[in-house]
Amino acid sequence: MARKFVLPLLLIGLFAWQAPARAQGDTKKDDDKKAEEAKKWSGFWQTQHGIYKEYWQLTYNEKDAKWMIQCAYVDKKDMWAGKYIGGEPKLENGILTFTREWFQKPPGNYEDSVKITASLVGDNLQYHMKTNNVNHTYVLTKMSAPPVIGPQITDLVGVWKSGYFGLEEVIVIKPAGASALAVQATWLQGVLTKGVMVPTVGQWNPANGELKYQQVYAVSPNKSWHNGSLMTAHLLPSGHLRVHWQHLPAGGSGHRDFTLVPGTGIAKIKPPPFNPNDPTNPPPPPPPAGTADPAAFIGSFSGDNDGFKEVWTITKDDAGQWAVKGGYLKGDDEAGGFTGRNVVFNDGKLTFALEFTKQPAGTTWVNGAMFTVVPGPNNSITVTWQVAGSSGTRTLMKGR
Secondary structure (H helix, E strand, O other), X not given: OOOOOOOOHHHHHHHHHHOOOOOHHHHHHHHHHHHHHXXXXXXXXXXXXXXXXXXEEEEEEOOOOEEEEEEEEEOOOOOEEEEEEEEEEEEEOOEXXXXXXXXXXXXXXXXXXXXXXXXXXXXXXXXEEEXXXXXXXXXXXXXXXXXXXXXXXXXXXXXXXXXXXXXXXXXXXXXXXXXXXXXXXXXXXXXXXXXXXXXXXXXXXXXXXXXXXXXXXXXXXXXXXOOOEEEXXXXXXXXXXXXXXXXXOOOOEEEEEEEEOOOOOOOOOOOOOOOOOOOOOOOXXXXXXOOOOHHHHOEEEEEEEOOEEEEEEEEEOOOOOEEEEEEEEXXXXXXXXXXXXXXXXXXXXXXXXXXXXXXXXXXXXXXXXXXXXXXXXXXXXXXXXXXXOEEEEEEEEEOO
């Protein structure tokens, strides 16, 4: 434990009495100098450390004049291998010192509380440390953008399959926004559909790479299975999707692993960091955005559907919340209706799960079908539905 020294009050008063008053201009110059130095050090840095990539993030808090140092070791698959923070960081006379304090050690022989000394050498950062009685020196280069570490939201997109209680379980995951994913699950026995989950939208947590959603059955695959389980999915280093279930009312829990169906995922392509001094490495293009005008979706739309007149009303309120309501008419009589659950507008498309308020008599339509809506020609909308391995498309014209 570090020893603490306390100056006698008399000496403190003496030093205060002897300290000369400083001009306000001198103080401002010192502050400007510190800010300029902090700017050079702050940011993301990277180097190769044995079999791992090592990343540093240096952050300076002007309010309390303290540094925060966060570091990571990353393997060849860009997955976390180790994490540490800089203990007691101090920057004096152009030298940064701290101790390496692990809170997740990578595999191998890595000592605790190793002292690290760093300095700027040109545009690079060079640091020294001594481990296992051997001196080591590493050179880090500054990054123009934060590193991409761990599973990304697009890694979970695709069709995933697993076996469960003699059934083939199929989970389909699609993008549904910047931090959300649409999830649909079915259970099959051969070509027969034995169970269907109501499509839902789960929330992605980039801090831990987990997707959370609730599993509610439109058709239960097994009467003994609990409905409404909390599901947590994350990607394993092996590339499998592990889905953990927890029965909130009953208290049971467990997990199963899924394999991605080849060709159904989204490839993760990482361009090299943008270097403004390299004319052969231009800045990355902005992500593609949906070209559809949101106004094209708003209003009433109608069409024929299996002998019924189908009428939709799509609205968007001042807070940006979308809503979809629909009805089915047989002649002039109301035969049924529905609302849209988890309505999301993203990338020029409107998606939602259909929930009947009244299912038309004599139909075999499945509650919970996932709908995707895009603008069509002549003020129409094109509607695509998918449920239990089946899908279809129809067109609705503007107006009733």
